[in-house]
Structure formats: C-alpha cells, structure tokens
Amino acid sequence: MGNTIIENFAQKLRIIPNLDRQHAGGNLQPLRKFPSPEEWHHHTELDANAWPIRVEKNYSLVPTTCFNCESACGLLAYVDKDSGEVSKFEGNPHHPGSRGRNCAKGPATINQIQDTERIMHPLRRTGKRGEGGWEQISWDQALDDIAAKIRASLKRGGVDKVVYHVGRPGHEGYANRVLKAWGVDGHNSHTNICSAGARTGYALWHKHDRPSPDHTNAKVILLTSSHLETGHYFNPHAQRILEGMMDGAKLIVIDPRLSNTAAMADHWLPTWPGSEPALFLAWAKMILERGLFDREFMETQVNWEMWMDAVHSDEPREFERFIELLVEEYAEYTPEFAAAECRIPVEQVIEAGEVVAGAGSQLCTHVWRSAAIGNLGGWQVSRTLHFLNVLTGSVGTVGGTSPNSWSKFKPSLFDVPPDPDGWNELHFPPEYTLSHFEMSHILPHLVKDGRGTMDVYFTRVFNPVWTYPDGFSWIEMLENEEAVGCHIALTPTWNETAFFADYVLPMGHSAERHDVNSYATSSGKWVAFRQPVLREYARREGREVEFTHEVNPGEVWEEDEFWIELSWRIDDGSMGIREHFMSPYREGEKITVDEYYQYLFERVPGLPEAAEAEGTDALGYMRKHGAFLIEEATYEKHKEEGWPTPSGKQEFYSETMIEFGYPEHSIPHYRQKSHVHPENLTGEDEYCLLPNFRLPQHIHSRSANAKWLVEIAHRNPIWIHPKDARKLGVAEGDLLKIETEIGWFVDKVWVTEGIKPGVVGCSHHIGRWRRSQDRGNRFMTNEVAIENLGEGKMRMRTVSGVEPWKSDDPDTNRIWWRDGGVHQNITHAVQPDPISGSHCWLQKVRLSRPGPGEEYGDIEVDREKSFAYYKRWNEWAKERETHPRGERRPLWMKRPLAPRREHFFMPGFGPNATSSDSAENDGSQEDE
C-alpha cells in the first residue's frame, strides 16, 4: 500500500508520525494448525496486539490438560519467555481425546489464572465460622494446624471422622490412596447429584457403570443427554458425533427441552420427564417383535437362562421360547402406551423406533445426568437404554456402545496402603443398599438426624452450598462446629462453601497442578498428564523447583504435594502413615511428586518403549507430549474378559435386585413412576421444573472467574412455553414465583417454543452469590443478604446485581451486564432415590405471579420443612431395607475406596464360605 504524496510530505516534515510499515505480500506456504513438538520450546509468534508492527514473541509451549470439566482435554500453554508467565492456551494436538480442539472453557483458562480476585495465599478464618473474616497464613502454619487436628482425630480412633469430599476429582486414585494411608473410610464425592442414577442402571447390567459410545462409526446416535453442549465428555464426544453425522448417522435426542443438541437432531423427542423407560421398552418390544435383535449376542452374552429358570421354570429352556415370553412380558409397552406416557405423538415413537431398530450393531446410546438424575426411578432410564444395545448386539462393537472402563486406563500406584478398617455410615447409610455411591447430598440431613459428625472435613473443588439442593441445610451444618470440627476448603477460586470454612487453601487451576487423566472419550484408550506448566518451563530452563507453589501465581499450590506434606506431618512417627509416602527410588526418603508420576508412567503399557524411541524416559515423554495413546481401539473386550457380574453375563435378570428387596425390578421395566409424573402434578398451577441442564460455556461453580465465559452467559431465566405463559399471564421479562416443596424463588421469564408445555426449565449454572463481606467472582455474583427469619425460615435477597469495579484488569470496569440470575438450587428439596441413592433433581413446582414485596432474586427456604421432606423420602428406603446374608450392599458392585471386606456386612454378620465374591475395591478414582 503506497502512501499519498501528501502523507509522505507530512511525515517528512514530522507533522505526523512516520507509520510506514513493511506489509506482507501474503503467505504462500500451506497453513498448518500447530508447530511440531520439536519446536515447542523455541516457538516464535508475532504479537497479535502489536500487529501490524512485527514484534516477535518467544514462547515455550507446555502441554497440560484442561481442568474445567471432566473431559481433561489437552491444552498447550504458551509460556512467554520474556515475562515467564502463561499468555494463552491452545489445544494439544497430541491428545487422543480432544485432538487439538477445545470448547470455550479451554482457552478461557487464562481468565481463571489471571483473575484479579483469585485466592493467592492460604487463609485462616478470624471471628466465627461463616462471618467472613480471614487472615493470611503460611503453608507451614496451615499444614501444622491441620495435621494436628487430623492426628488428634485419628488417635481418638474411628475411621469416619476425617473426610475428603471431592467435587471434581480430575485425578486417578491419588486422594483415595492418601485416605487409605490415613486408615479412614473418608471418601465422599458428588456422584449422587450427578451420575448415580445412570450408573445404577448400567451397573445392574454389567457392573461397568458408564457407557462409552463409538459415535464416529455409528449408524444411529441416541442421546438422552446433551452431548453436543455438555456432559461427559462434551468436546471429544461432540467431535465424534459430528463425524458420525457427516458420515450419515442419524441423531435422536430425547429431552423435554430444546437443547442445542436437540436442535441438531434428526429426531427430537420431547418426552415427559421420567417417561423415557416407557419409550425405550416400546422400542425394545418393536425390535423383539420384528426379529431385529442380535440373536447370537443375546443368546451367548445375556443371562436369559436364569430368568427362564426362576420365572418360567415350567417352560423349555430354549432361546426361541425366551423371546416369545419376553414379547409377552413386554406386551404392555405398546407405542400407544409410550406415546401417552411421554406425551408425544405415537407416529414419532414408531418413526424414531424404526431408526433405532435398524441400527444393528452400530447403535450409540448415552445418558449422563438428565433424566437418569432427574427422576425418582431415573436409574431405569439407563437400564432400559442399555437394553436397546443388548438387543441390537451393539455392546462393545464398532459403532456401538462399550463399557467405559474398557477405554479407561487404571494407573499403577507406587504403594497401596491397606483398606480402611471400618464403614462410614454417614456416607453409606445401611438403608441405601444399592446407592452409587456416597449419599453425599443428604449429608447435612444425616448429621442433623444425629447419625454422625466429622472432626476434619475437606471440601475439594466442591461447592455444595451452591451446587447442591437445599444449600441452607449445608450452611446450617457447616456453621455447627459440633457437627464439623474443622472445615478446610481446597479450591482454586472463591465459592459459597469456602465462605463457611476454617481454612481456605488455594489450589491450582489447570496448568498449575499435577494429575493423571484417562477418560472414555472414544474407542481408544489414552493417558494424559496435567502438569504445572511453569514448573515444567523452569525445568526446561534448568531451574530447580522443590514445590509447585514456588512457580505458581502467589502461593497457589496443588493437592498432590499438599497431601504428601500433610501426611508426613500427621504422623508423629508412631502412626505408620509415613511409610506410605516413601520414595520408590530413594531408600528411606520422602517421595516427590516427580517420582510419583515417574513410577506411574513407567508402568503405562507401551509408553516406556515410545519414550525410548524419542530418546527420553516415560516421564520425559509425558512432559513433552502431554498424552499417550495406549490402545487404538478397545472393542469386544468381553470376549477375553467376560462380564464382571455374578452371572458372568449381561444381567437382564438381576438376582441382586430381588435379594436386596426390589423384586419388581428383577428385569428392565417401567415400574417406578417419577415423582414428577403427571399423576403427581395435581393442581392447575403445578409444573415440572427442569433445573439440571448445563450450558456449553460454564462448568458448575468454577467458571464464574472466567470473564469471557460469563460475558456469554450470566442469567438463568425460567423457560416457559407460550401456552403456559398465556395461562399464567406473563410475557418475556416478567417475574414469576416458583414454589418448591421447601421454599420459593423469583425469576424472570423466557418465553420459548423450545420447551415442552407443562415443563419449565432453569439452567443449573447461574445465580452465583456473595454476601457483602465475601469476596471473589464478581463477574458473575449478585450481592445478597441472608436473613434468618426464625423457625427454620431463611431468606435471601439480591442487594445488587453484577457490577463493574476497578482493578488491574480494565475489563472489570467494563462489565456491561447487571443480571446475575437467581440461585435456584438452594430452594430444592433433597429427594434421594431409594435404589440408586441419586438426588432426583426435577422439582414439582407451583407457579404464580410474585406478591407485593417479592422481587427478582428473592429466595425463601424453610429448613424444618426440608428436614421433614427428607425424612419422607428416607422412609421409602428404610421400608425396603434388606441385607441378604447381612450384606450392606452387593459385594460385586463398585464402591470407590472400599474398606476391608468384613465391613461390607452388618454388625453380627461376616464373610462366610458360601459368599465367594470379593468386595469390590476399585482403586481408581471415579470421574464424576
């Protein structure tokens, strides 16, 4: 581009600055996506901000994995060699799950690292718990204080007083090993508000409690989930679903709400919540009647003979007869029945059913949270969904659905301490015999019920006060120092639960911590390495780092090293804990985090060889590439491994269900109607609230510090169909009062055709808050005032919405949104499913226009009502409580961090000769 004479003249006269630039003539090289790994430590890029001036920036690219959802997609951190800080994140092309691509949450990790309000130092409370006063302490002080409390608790005896309650684990068995070293049955998780329903249904079939669909090669993809926007494992699965679709696969989505995924579907079936098993059984019946089932798979892999023996012992034990009897058994599940239950046209049931029936061995199915976690009996959803895979013989096939554990790597740990000597009844109360797993969402109610207390309670990347139902009961428990002796929040960012802690200890975001990851994102099996990137950068530059907090921002640390140091300090030399933290390489010395991973990676099949080929060791390979593909494909493993069930087959017929007191559920059926079944919604103003859907750009309560994500989504209006809006006399933007069983909240209305009439929806991610004395997350938090109205009644009011503020980041002063949404979860009653133990998220609600003085964001909850309501649901489990042979739960089913075998029996019972099953001790971490 040439300048005009005038400009040249004016520049010469220096009236205006000289802006002559050397402009590119265009690049003729073919474009590529990423530099090759050989260039990663010496990568040069032109500075986008200085452009069009050419300023070269030098980077060291360090692979790690994302920590924003459970998928652990690969990230490549760009470490700026001038500043020594991370300047951005891109994808890691070597990660077999994410293949270099990410969702919005990946690149937004930089927001979380640069958050001006993040917790930089260990904090200890001043004043009363929950008052909001904090003082900075050193890591040494924090470790000594906490170690002393744990030591005192352990010395008092008991195995259930020190508890680690984890939200997002993100690791494989690390913390479980630590708890075992301490000798406590102290693992609690968030599974029961997330995947418990789906897990139970799958586990009944084949113990493997999660599916791994091979979308790429599918003919039909049937989702009772929204995997094109959320869920395990959103980005990797979305990639492969689209690959399948571009290759001609049909997408069927079952959801009462038009999710983004449903919007992409060939068939969207907006079923009434909880009716899904009726639909799947109608399809099962179609497959059976039309003879489209996979005879070989059914005959050889399914325990149909047990059913024949038990129920039809007078009949010939023949497969043909079994099928005939099965058709009779399922006679009630006609398309008309399904259509009536689901409240969708019968034509749609048949049309989509024909697509499913025609899928053969290439049927991919998935359910994660959604209906399985929403409804009383939600576990029937996954059980009947998997039935379709069993019928079509699409279990473990190319284009079918495999058990997730086939493609999940289980690491070998350097030392495995003995199993805990006791059973924690606060986590596994005896009446929930089949729960998957810990009854974490009724913890405050169990405590209130006098069923236990805790001396030391770690919450780790876990925010039950906000994420869980009935948060006011959590606040009540946390404020009670008799119930919780000491509460330590391990968290990368402030959250509503940390406000009620004694210690808030800052732990790293992705790129600031170590973890090993392996998830069933495809048919392959891989392992990935989450590493603190500045530590790896220091290593590349030849600098020694002892602890990760030396290189992280402020004093932000990581759990891996924290646990080693804490464990070491708990043990006064007499407790036998230190012996589980000894280096496998240096006799008699404390293990380092590097040694932990060195040991682990040296035992990954094929990795040492791959490393050697590159002239490095296993740890070196993972530091360089960040991920390793262990197996290309993991199909049909049952042919070698069989099925890990009592019968060794796919359990169509479950003796376990009969033995544990639920004989009506011996085979897949639709015997339990949802608590939000239309029969249970009697009043004219009663609706079903769908509160458990997620958004593609948020992750529970951990993305409120990511400004680019919050900018995209920050409010959660109530979705309502125009018909219902008309009935209630509300239009968009109007206020609506939503009454639950235990309280109410006021939200704005979003009128949309994209929701089933009679159902209203509200996203799960929004409505974050802080009180005036609290800090953090101001991009997304309303300021609220909490008031105790007495007699158990709690009130929360929004004092102000989101507001800009001045900080080192000019963007904080540019926040243009004011609406921070409403915290709906806190008004939800706990609804523990008696079988799966899952919280049933869907809420029966009454809708009305708010009364005088009831304003947007107002919330009221009655804790006494909430406790009474819990008792009602708890009673259902107690009524059916059965312990065959004294077993607390089926010995063959999973229990993360299982205690010694004798504790699987109720007092007075014990393992005997007839029971040959060994208790399931699944050493690996469950990715929730």
Added chain:
Amino acid sequence: MTNFGFVIDNRKCIGCHACTVACKSEHDVPIGVNRTHVKYIEKGQYPDVTREFSVHRCNHCEDSPCTTICPTNALFTRDDGIVDFDDDRCIGCKSCMQACPYDALYIDPNKGTAAKCNYCAHRIEHSYEPACVIVCPVEAIVSGDLDDENSSISGYLREHETTVRKPESGARPNVYYVETSEDMLDPHATERTGEYLWTDQAAGVGHYAKYADSRMGAADTNSMIVQLALEKKARAANPRDRAIIRDVMERLDEQAERPKRSYDQPAKGVLWGWEVSAYIVTKAIAAGTYLVAMLAMFAGLLEMTDELWWTLVIGCTGFLGLTGILLVKDLDRPERFLYVMLRPNWNSWLVKGAYILGGFGGVLALSGAVLFLDLDRAFLEYLAIAGIPLATLTGVYTAWLFGQARGRAWSKDRLLAAKMLVEMLVLGGAVLLLLTSSKILIWAVAGATIIAVCRHAHHTVMKPQLETLH
C-alpha cells in the same frame, strides 16, 4: 493470487462459542466487543421448533465498503485478500462501522480505534491457521485460499452449496455459509430484544468509544436497547392492569409466528450521535447562508452592505469552525484529526469533505482578509465565484459520505443530496431573514423553520442507524 476466505459449515456448528473465546484470547479482545461471535435464533412452533447457530464476523469483502470509506487507509486490503487494519492510523471516526454491512467492526476501548477480525494475519505470516479454526471442536470453520483450486476450502466450496450474507450489499463477501437460513443471516429478520436467553442487555452497550468507561452503569439515553428495555419494564410494571395483559398476549401471538433471536453479541448502539446531527446543521448554516446571500446578491435581490459582509463572513466562519469542532469531538482519537487531510484516502468522502470544508473555509478567510484590509469589495465577488460551488459542496457532500456508509439505509436514499441541498438553502434563507429583517413575525417563522430543519437533520442521522441496529 492468494485470496483468503472462510467457509462456515452450519450443518456442524453446535453454538459452543469456542471460536468467540479463542479469538478473545488470541487478540486480547476486551469485554463488550467481539471480532467473531455466535448468534442463535429459534424458529417454528413446538414441537416443530429448532434453534440455529451461526458464526458472524468480518467477511473480508473483495469490494470492502470499510476500506473505501476509511479516511486514513487505516483499513486496507492486503494482497492475499485479508482486510486488515493499522490502529496507529485510525482516528476513531466510526465511518467503517457505518459502512460495514455485517456489523463486523468495533471501537477497541483500550485504543479508541477500530478493530475487527483480521484473519489472524499475524498467524498467517507464520503459516498458522486462525485461532478460531483450530479451536473449533467440530471443524465447522474452514480457512484457506479461495483462489487455489487445490486448497481444502476450494474443495469444500465445490462440493457444497453455499450462500453469503447480504449479497445485495455488493461488497462481494468472502465468508461462505453451508446450510443456513435467511432468518439467520439477515439481522433484521429477528428482533433485537432487551434480554436474551443467557444475557442481559439492559445496561446498553454503546460503541465502546471514548466515553465507554464513564457511561458504565448509567442508562445510555442514546441507546435504543435501553429504551426498548425500559419500555418493556414500564409495560409489565402493573400486571393487574388488564390492558397490559391483553397487550402481552397480543405480543406473544405475534412473536409465536416469527423467528426469535435468542443469543447475540451486545448491540453497539448509535455510533454517530448528536455531534453528527449538529455538524450537519452548523455546516448547512455556514454554507447555506453564504450561498443564499451570494445567489441573492448576484440576482440583485440583496444589497451587500459592509455590515452585512462582516456579519456574513464572521458568522459563517464561526459556524464552520463549530462544524470542525463537532467533527473532531466525535472522533475517538481527536488528537489525530489532521490525519484526515494528511493521510488521505481519496476514495473516502470524509477526506474529500475535509478538503471541501477547508476550501470553503479558505474562501471565508480570504473574504475576511479583504474586509479587514479594506480592499476593493469586488474581490469579495470574485471570491464568491469559487465560494458558491464550495459552499454547495460543503452542504451536500455529507450525502455522498453517508452514501458510502453501505451498512445503513442512507446509501439507498437517492434523494439525500437533494434533501441536504434543500436543507441548506432553507437554513440559509432563514438565517438571512433573521439577519436582514426586524419583524417579529418573520423572526418567528425563520426560527421555527430552523428548528424544523434541525429536527429533520437529526432524524436523517438517527433513523437509519436505529433501523439497522444489528
């Protein structure tokens, strides 16, 4: 030749916003503005309803209106087809934002200069694909050389039917969409409402120019968004009012039939506010008064006394000066105002206009000199021979400038130049009457006329901007 473009495959786009965020990360794009964003619309009635997603951004047009109107060549087309920008040249006049049919530009609040998608030109230099392309989970964004038959993008275009946004703009855009709908591509097929599904808009996001920070949190009266939101609140304020409920029902019925926008980036609001309306009036007064006076003088209808000459020259100079001040004030980088004349893009009517204003200013200055030095008054008449066409152009050129703003309806108004000429003559006549008459009635009529013209000018400036708010 290389010619970079994008294909956006809407069969694949899942609306996840990864591209939006990756772009923000790559370019450190501030909150409130976007170089690329995803729009959502909902169509149909339950259960035959769907939601569509589409990525919107700079189209790297072959006949790019932004580079034509940009007065300082801050926006330019590279040899490889990328429409890039140099923020050191930009004066923050926002004309590019008015010219772009795709609402792709914004004013960077950190720099006060225009910015947009530049195809990650800094990455292209080192042969890397743009940040949005590599992040996309489903590979819905394809980049590459449209002129290279062997490139994957060319293959994609051969194998798929594609459409472009607003082909009628004549800009020859280089972003091609696979399987999309007019409802999605046309910003006016759906209503921009006060609030979206996941975002609020009530604060009213302006164009993020120099006043952005001070405006934060306060209602921006310039913003139509606020007005819409406030109106909505007012209407819903008393729910027991039957009439309101009836109105609500009617609106619901209306909405049911139409596609609904459920997510979009914040509106940039009105880019040219009262400063621009006022500048049209001040320059019309300066040029119009002079023009009418001179025409009347040559026609023998007006006798130019010395007193009248002095009043005319000083008055017109004053109003012309005011025009200049308003123009500079509207810039987001006012200290760079000289760039308009010293780094001229001769295609831009902003530049031509600046020289016209300068020329007319020169005539007035020389006329002032004649009077001050008490030279022969005939010189004033000679000067008027140059002054008449320059004054006419001063009043009218804005119509051609607005005509270059192809993102707005001004460019469709063929009579705009004529209207501006009439405005100028009416204003000139009215001012002259004020100056030459002492009758109250005439003063009142002239005053009313001036007010009417002012309102009309303001309307001319605002209406197309409000109508075409994306």
